[in-house]
Amino acid sequence: xxxxxxxxxxxxxxxxxxxxxxxxxxxxxxxxxxxxxxxxxxxxxxxxxxxxxxxxxxxxxxxxxxxxxxxxxxxxxxxxxxxxxxxxx
Numbered sequence: 001x002x003x004x005x006x007x008x009x010x011x012x013x014x015x016x017x018x019x020x021x022x023x024x025x026x027x028x029x030x031x032x033x034x035x036x037x038x039x040x041x042x043x044x045x046x047x048x049x050x051x052x053x054x055x056x057x058x059x060x061x062x063x064x065x066x067x068x069x070x071x072x073x074x075x076x077x078x079x080x081x082x083x084x085x086x087x088x089x
Contacts, residue, residue, distance in 0.1 A: 001031050001043070003050045010077075017055065017077040021047060025064060028071040035062050040073045048077075055079050 007022040021044070032039045040062035048055055055077035063072045 001027060001046075003047055006047065017079060019044070019055075019057070019075055019077050021073045023071045023073070025069045025071050035064055035071065037062055040075070044073060044075055053077075 001023075005024065005027055009020045009022075011018050023043075028035075028043075032043070037060050040060040041057060044057040044060055048057065056079075057075040057077055060073060060075040063074075064070075065072060
């Protein structure tokens with residue numbers, strides 16, 4: 001997946017970091033054959049690695065918006081007590 005084509009939105013609510021990724025459904029379907037939260041977590045971990053972000057995603061949820069043909073993935077991102085995530089290459 002070309003992570004340069006992903007729209008990223010982040011916000012902090014009472015100290016909790018949240019991340020929303022928006023991806024063209026066509027782009028998503030090139031790598032994944034269905035929408036499920038396990039795939040969403042896999043994609044989030046890969047995306048954060050690509051960005052060099054040492055946050056740890058939690059509670060990933062995935063949703064499809066047929067009006068815009070967009071896949072949205074939302075998750076909490078944990079930075080506390082984080083000894084820098086080790087990336088697997």
